[in-house]
Amino acid sequence: MAANNHEILRIENISKSFPGVQALQNVNFCLKKGEIHALVGENGAGKSTLIKVMTGVEKPDQGRMLYDGVEMKIKSPQHANNIGISTVYQEVNLCTNLSVAENILLGREPRQFGGKINWKAMNTRAKEIMLGLDVDIDVKAPLATFSTAIQQITAIARALEISSTKVLILDEPTSSLDVRESDLIFQCMRKLRETGVGIIFITHFINQIYEVSDRITVLRNGKLVGTYDTENLPTISLIQKMIGRSLAEYEDMEKAKQDPDKQQVLIETNNLGRSGTVQPTDLTLKTGEVVGMAGLLGSGRTGVAKLIFGVEEPDTGDIRVDNQPVDKHSPHESLLRGIALCPEDRKESGILGDLTIRENIILAMQARMGWFKYLNKKQQYEIAQKYIDMLNISTPSSDQLVKNLSGGNQQKVILARWLATHPKLLILDEPTRGIDVGTKAEIQKLVISLANEGMSCMFISSELEEVMRTSNRIVVMRDQEKVTELPGDTTEHNIMQAIAGAD
Amino acid sequence: MHRIKKFLFKNGPLLATILIFFIVYAIGGQLYPAMRKPQVFFNLFINNASLLIISIGMTLVVIMKGIDLSVGAMIALTSVASAALLQQNFPPLLVILMMTLMGILFGLTMGAITHYLKVEAFVVTLMGQFFARGMAYVINRSSITITDDFYKFLALTKIHVPFFENAYVYITSLVAIVLLVVTFIILVFTRFGRTVYAIGNNEQSALLMGLPVARTKLIVYAFSGFCSALAGIVFSISLTSGFGGYALSMEMDAIASVVIGGTALTGGVGNVFGTLFGVLINGIIVTILQFNGTLTSWWTRIGVGILTLIFIGIQSLFYVRKKHT
Structure with a gap:
C-alpha cells in the first residue's frame, strides 16, 4: 500500500x-x-x-x-x-x-x-x-x-x-x-x-x-x-x-486548383440576412472553390449556412443559385437545387442511430430522387460500399447500426449521405469537431479533391489551421456580420485580427 | 416592468388556463344566473374530487414523460373491492388501508416493469388497465351497495366553507385539496420533485448527473397508483357503491386536464395548479350543460377535446418561442 x-x-x-x-x-x-x-x-x-x-x-x-x-x-x-x-x-x-x-x-x-x-x-x-x-x-x-x-x-x-x-x-x-x-x-x-x-x-x-x-x-x-x-x-x-x-497526409495536401476561366458563379447572396441571427451579408461562391468561414462561436457562421440551405427564411435580401433567384426557402428545395448541408451537431440534427449505415447514406439521395423511384437493395449496397471505401469508414459491414460506430465514423456517414446526392455546393458546419487528427486530414483532403472535380464547398470551422489549409478564400464573421474576406494564403495573424476586430 | 413580462412569459400556459376558466365561468353566469351562486363553484370540488386526485398523480407521471392509463380502471377496481370487503363486514379503516396499499403495489409493479424491463409505459399501463377492469368484474359483475356507517358518515358530512354562507364541501373534496397542496410542495421544494422534472427533460442526463432515476420512477408510478386507489375510495364514498363499470375512460379526462393545465406531454414542464384548473374547466363545462338541460352530456367531450387541442397549440407556440430566445 x-x-x-x-x-x-x-x-x-x-x-x-x-x-x-x-x-x-x-x-x-x-x-x-x-x-x-x-x-x-x-x-x-x-x-x-x-x-x-x-x-x-x-x-x-x-x-x-x-x-x-x-x-x-x-x-x-x-x-x-x-x-x-x-x-x-x-x-x-x-x-x-x-x-x-x-x-x-x-x-x-x-x-x-x-x-x-x-x-x-x-x-x-x-x-x-x-x-x-x-x-x-x-x-x-x-x-x-x-x-x-x-x-x-x-x-x-x-x-x-x-x-x-x-x-x-x-x-x-x-x-x-x-x-x-x-x-x-x-x-x-x-x-x-x-x-x-x-x-x-x-x-x-x-x-x-x-x-x-x-x-x-x-x-x-x-x-x-x-x-x-x-x-x-x-x-x-x-x-x-x-x-x-506519420502525418504524411498533411504534407502532401494542396489546395483546390483555381481556374478563373472555367469557374462560374454558383451562389450569390445580396444583403441576405435574418434579424437576430445574421446581419445583411453579400457572399459569392464559385464552382470548384472552397470558401472557409472563420469566426468565434455565435458569430453568425452557422446562421449564414442555415439561410443558404433554407433551414431558416431570410427577412432581408435574396439568394441566386445558378443565376436563378430563389423564392422558396426550404431544405428540400435546396436539395433539389444541389445544395447540401452537413450540420454542426451530428447527434441532434443528422444521424439516425437506430438505422444501418446503408440506410443513413441512402436517405438524402432517396429524398432527392423522390420516394417513388425506389433504389433496389443491390444498388443501395453498392452505393453504401462505395462511400465506406471512399471515406474509410471502419465497420464490419454496411448493415452495422450507426449508433455502434464511434463519433468520427458517424461524422463520415453523414458526410457520405450528402455526398451521395452529388451536390453542387456542400456546406460543412464543423465537420471535424470531436474527431481525430487522421480523420480530420482525410476529410480535408476529400473536400479539396471534390472541389477539384468542380464541386463548391463552404467550410465552417473553429480551427483556423484547417480553414487555412483547405480554403481558397476565407470569410471572417464577427457579431453576426461578415467583416472581411481574405485570400486563402493569408496568415493566421491576419485572420485572428479580423476576428478580434483589431486594426 | 421587465419582471412582470418575464413572469407572464414563464407562466404563460398556466395563466391562459386560469383565464379560460374564468371566461367560461363568466359566460355560464351570464346565460344562467343561478350559476352565480358560490355553491356552484364549490360543487366543482365535490363532483370532481376523484378526477382531481388521479389528475394530480397523472401530472407527476406526465412531467416525468410517462403515462398511466390504468387509473380509471383502478378506481373501478378499488370501488368494487372495498364494497365487497365492507359487505363481508371488514372494518372500514382497514379496507381503506388495504385499498391504498393495493394501489401503491399496483403502481410500483407497473413502474418496475416499465423501468427494469424497458417496456413502454403506454403498453404496461394499458395492460394494467385491462387487468384492473377485468378484476373488478371478476369480483362482482353487478353493482354492490355500501351500507357501512363510517362510509355514510364520510359521504354526508358537510364542511362549511368560511366566508361563504351556506356553502359547503365534503370531506372527500378536502382530501383532494390537501393532496394538491402537498404535491405542489413536493414538486417544487424537494429533491425528489426536482428529479422528476430532470428525468422528464432527459432521463440519460439525469442518470449521468447521479440522480436516483430508478427509485424516482418507481415512486412516481407508485404515487399514481396510490392516487388512483384514493380516488377509488372517494368515488365509492360519494356513490356509496362499487361497480366495475365506474370511471370508464376517466384516465383520458385526467390526461386532458393535465395537458390543459400546461403540463407538456413531452415531459419536464408543468405543475399541479395548472392541473387543478384543467379539472375545473372540465367541471365547469359539465355544469353549464347541466344548467342548460337540453344539450346532451357528450358536448362536454367535444368542448374538452377542442380546448385540449387549443392548449397543445399554445404550449408548442410558447416552447418554440422560448427556444429561439
Whole structure:
C-alpha cells in the first residue's frame, strides 16, 4: 500500500466488447493524485469506452479496478459519483428545463428542516460557484436559455461541486469553447490539481494537451500504446503513436486548383440576412472553390449556412443559385437545387442511430430522387460500399447500426449521405469537431479533391489551421456580420485580427 | 416592468388556463344566473374530487414523460373491492388501508416493469388497465351497495366553507385539496420533485448527473397508483357503491386536464395548479350543460377535446418561442 498510495485509480487488464467491435483489449491505466492526465487516441480508440467503464456506465468483460488502493467494482454512475469519481461528458448531459442553479446543485442542494429545498441558499451558492469561474449570469434562468459554452461550464461547475471528488474526468470539455473560455477551464484544472484531485483530460486539441497535462496515455484500436511524461514526448511522436503512421497526409495536401476561366458563379447572396441571427451579408461562391468561414462561436457562421440551405427564411435580401433567384426557402428545395448541408451537431440534427449505415447514406439521395423511384437493395449496397471505401469508414459491414460506430465514423456517414446526392455546393458546419487528427486530414483532403472535380464547398470551422489549409478564400464573421474576406494564403495573424476586430 | 413580462412569459400556459376558466365561468353566469351562486363553484370540488386526485398523480407521471392509463380502471377496481370487503363486514379503516396499499403495489409493479424491463409505459399501463377492469368484474359483475356507517358518515358530512354562507364541501373534496397542496410542495421544494422534472427533460442526463432515476420512477408510478386507489375510495364514498363499470375512460379526462393545465406531454414542464384548473374547466363545462338541460352530456367531450387541442397549440407556440430566445 505504501508504495503506491499516491495512486488514486489503477486499471488492470480491462477488456470490453460490443457486438462486432472489440472496444477495449487488456488496457492498463493509472492515475496519480494531483495530476492532469491526458487520455488520447483516434476515434474508436476506446477512450469513451474506458471512461464508461471507470464511471460504471458499462461493465467490463474482464479485468479489475483499484480505487485508492482498494479493489472496487463500480456499479452505476451514481455509485461512481458517491465514491468521488465525477465526469463531465463530451455532450452536455444536463437538464435544460431546470435552472442553472439546480443543474449545479441538484442532488446536493441546501435543505431546510424536513428536507425542503432552500431555494434562496441554493441560488446564492450557485451564483458564488459561477462567479468563481468568472461567469456572471442569472443562475435562476433555465439552462436552455444559455449558449453551449455556458452549459459546458455549468456541467464542470457541477462536477467541481462534489466536494469529495478525487477523480475528475473531463471528456472533451473544450470542444465547443473558444480560447478564452478554454483558458478558464484550464485555470480550474490547475487549481484542482493543487488540491490533489486526479484529472483525466480527453481532448483532440494537441496544443491543449501540452498546455495543461502532466502525463499522456495513448490508446489505439482499443489497445494501450503507452503512458508518457508530457515533457518527454514531442508532438510529432505523440501523433505517430496516436495514428500509428506519420502525418504524411498533411504534407502532401494542396489546395483546390483555381481556374478563373472555367469557374462560374454558383451562389450569390445580396444583403441576405435574418434579424437576430445574421446581419445583411453579400457572399459569392464559385464552382470548384472552397470558401472557409472563420469566426468565434455565435458569430453568425452557422446562421449564414442555415439561410443558404433554407433551414431558416431570410427577412432581408435574396439568394441566386445558378443565376436563378430563389423564392422558396426550404431544405428540400435546396436539395433539389444541389445544395447540401452537413450540420454542426451530428447527434441532434443528422444521424439516425437506430438505422444501418446503408440506410443513413441512402436517405438524402432517396429524398432527392423522390420516394417513388425506389433504389433496389443491390444498388443501395453498392452505393453504401462505395462511400465506406471512399471515406474509410471502419465497420464490419454496411448493415452495422450507426449508433455502434464511434463519433468520427458517424461524422463520415453523414458526410457520405450528402455526398451521395452529388451536390453542387456542400456546406460543412464543423465537420471535424470531436474527431481525430487522421480523420480530420482525410476529410480535408476529400473536400479539396471534390472541389477539384468542380464541386463548391463552404467550410465552417473553429480551427483556423484547417480553414487555412483547405480554403481558397476565407470569410471572417464577427457579431453576426461578415467583416472581411481574405485570400486563402493569408496568415493566421491576419485572420485572428479580423476576428478580434483589431486594426 | 421587465419582471412582470418575464413572469407572464414563464407562466404563460398556466395563466391562459386560469383565464379560460374564468371566461367560461363568466359566460355560464351570464346565460344562467343561478350559476352565480358560490355553491356552484364549490360543487366543482365535490363532483370532481376523484378526477382531481388521479389528475394530480397523472401530472407527476406526465412531467416525468410517462403515462398511466390504468387509473380509471383502478378506481373501478378499488370501488368494487372495498364494497365487497365492507359487505363481508371488514372494518372500514382497514379496507381503506388495504385499498391504498393495493394501489401503491399496483403502481410500483407497473413502474418496475416499465423501468427494469424497458417496456413502454403506454403498453404496461394499458395492460394494467385491462387487468384492473377485468378484476373488478371478476369480483362482482353487478353493482354492490355500501351500507357501512363510517362510509355514510364520510359521504354526508358537510364542511362549511368560511366566508361563504351556506356553502359547503365534503370531506372527500378536502382530501383532494390537501393532496394538491402537498404535491405542489413536493414538486417544487424537494429533491425528489426536482428529479422528476430532470428525468422528464432527459432521463440519460439525469442518470449521468447521479440522480436516483430508478427509485424516482418507481415512486412516481407508485404515487399514481396510490392516487388512483384514493380516488377509488372517494368515488365509492360519494356513490356509496362499487361497480366495475365506474370511471370508464376517466384516465383520458385526467390526461386532458393535465395537458390543459400546461403540463407538456413531452415531459419536464408543468405543475399541479395548472392541473387543478384543467379539472375545473372540465367541471365547469359539465355544469353549464347541466344548467342548460337540453344539450346532451357528450358536448362536454367535444368542448374538452377542442380546448385540449387549443392548449397543445399554445404550449408548442410558447416552447418554440422560448427556444429561439
